Amino acid sequence: MFKVLKTNRDLRLLFIAQNLSFMGDWFTFVALAGLVQDLTGSKFLVSLLLVAFSLPSFLASPIGGPVADRYDRQKVLIVVSILQALAAAGLLLIGDSRIWIAFIAQGTIAALAAFVRPALEAAIPNLARNPDELRQANALFGSSWGVMLAAGAGIGGFFSQTFGREAAFIADVVTFLVAMALIALVTRPMQEDRSSHHARRVRPLVDMREALHLARSDSVIMSLIMSKMTFAVGAGVVSQLAVFAADSFNRGDAGRGLMLGLRGLGSALGPIIATRLVKNDLSKVILICGIAGLGFAGGYLAAAASTFFFVACACIGFAHLGGGAQWTLSTYGLQVRCPDEMRGRVLAGDFALITLSLGLSSLVAGVVSEALGARATIAMFALVAACASIVYLVATRSARKSLRLVEN
Numbered sequence: 001m002f003k004v005l006k007t008n009r010d011l012r013l014l015f016i017a018q019n020l021s022f023m024g025d026w027f028t029f030v031a032l033a034g035l036v037q038d039l040t041g042s043k044f045l046v047s048l049l050l051v052a053f054s055l056p057s058f059l060a061s062p063i064g065g066p067v068a069d070r071y072d073r074q075k076v077l078i079v080v081s082i083l084q085a086l087a088a089a090g091l092l093l094i095g096d097s098r099i100w101i102a103f104i105a106q107g108t109i110a111a112l113a114a115f116v117r118p119a120l121e122a123a124i125p126n127l128a129r130n131p132d133e134l135r136q137a138n139a140l141f142g143s144s145w146g147v148m149l150a151a152g153a154g155i156g157g158f159f160s161q162t163f164g165r166e167a168a169f170i171a172d173v174v175t176f177l178v179a180m181a182l183i184a185l186v187t188r189p190m191q192e193d194r195s196s197h198h199a200r201r202v203r204p205l206v207d208m209r210e211a212l213h214l215a216r217s218d219s220v221i222m223s224l225i226m227s228k229m230t231f232a233v234g235a236g237v238v239s240q241l242a243v244f245a246a247d248s249f250n251r252g253d254a255g256r257g258l259m260l261g262l263r264g265l266g267s268a269l270g271p272i273i274a275t276r277l278v279k280n281d282l283s284k285v286i287l288i289c290g291i292a293g294l295g296f297a298g299g300y301l302a303a304a305a306s307t308f309f310f311v312a313c314a315c316i317g318f319a320h321l322g323g324g325a326q327w328t329l330s331t332y333g334l335q336v337r338c339p340d341e342m343r344g345r346v347l348a349g350d351f352a353l354i355t356l357s358l359g360l361s362s363l364v365a366g367v368v369s370e371a372l373g374a375r376a377t378i379a380m381f382a383l384v385a386a387c388a389s390i391v392y393l394v395a396t397r398s399a400r401k402s403l404r405l406v407e408n
Contacts, residue, residue: 157257
């Protein structure tokens with residue numbers, strides 16, 4: 001699987017750039033979560049911080065998707081990386097009376113991410129040289145998010161605790177700039193010829209309406225998009241991990257980082273295992289997405305029941321085997337199913353739905369946690385995720401059947 005990075009220079013550069021950016025993100029999250037909790041003592045504001053990591057991306061996605069389809073994806077990624085570095089520098093201005101800067105700066109970074117993700121994910125099929133390389137690349141790119149969460153959150157927790165939170169924010173700025181330089185070194189086009197599209201200006205509502213029409217006309221695309229929704233409705237529990245570590249187990253930044261790190265380890269292994277099971281079969285992709293959702297719910301239920309910190313961390317790692325598999329497989333399926341000229345918009349719409357759901361789920365989790373505590377909140381949301389996965393498996397039976405008939 002790792003041979004694709006050795007033999008495909010452009011995918012390797014994009015892979016390293018993405019990983020550096022992810023590591024900086026998680027350095028920042030651990031530091032910000034600890035800072036907000038220490039300064040305010042509010043579980044709700046810690047949850048609101050995760051909203052700042054996600055909801056702005058939803059608001060910007062109707063622009064980010066069309067931009068990825070209309071313009072040179074490499075140039076888009078370079079410009080946005082520079083702007084994200086500038087926004088990350090704003091985190092250095094946070095003080096006791098300026099906690100609001102944390103939400104403004106992080107919200108800006110997240111809004112810009114709405115341009116990065118569709119451009120990057122839509123570019124991968126153009127840099128992969130064959131279907132097997134595309135599948136392997138998706139496993140690696142999908143698992144790298146988890147690896148960088150494990151490394152970024154785990155190392156970031158110790159880094160923040162040892163060198164201070166400002167040092168973590170500076171590291172985030174540096175990762176954006178280095179990622180920008182690596183993306184600039186990619187030599188192959190990240191999109192098909194765009195000459196016929198350059199005359200058209202970006203029209204967010206019209207452009208995204210075209211993507212919605214494609215999804216509504218294709219039950220497979222719709223099934224793949226809805227896969228992440230089953231994960232998102234229960235994923236508000238993720239906003240409570242920092243609180244869970246602190247309140248239930250009396251852990252500081254290092255403990256928060258370890259718990260988030262085990263989440264990342266699960267997210268890293270899940271895509272690798274899942275892509276080996278599905279090969280290039282989209283019917284299996286949809287089926288395993290549903291099963292993975294049940295695994296996510298079961299892991300969090302076990303974590304909520306645990307009274308031992310390391311056992312809870314292990315259960316969270318298991319849960320995100322399912323979460324990572326579900327996320328990566330649905331993205332891979334959309335890359336295969338969607339034409340290049342529509343791929344950015346469909347992936348942006350997919351990302352918009354997941355960020356909206358994550359944001360709302362996190363807000364509700366924060367409110368519930370203030371009333372009932374993090375442990376009870378995690379258990380409740382895990383049950384919701386389990387129900388959503390069962391509904392998904394039942395609702396996608398016809399799409400899976402139609403794919404099997406075509407393949408046979």
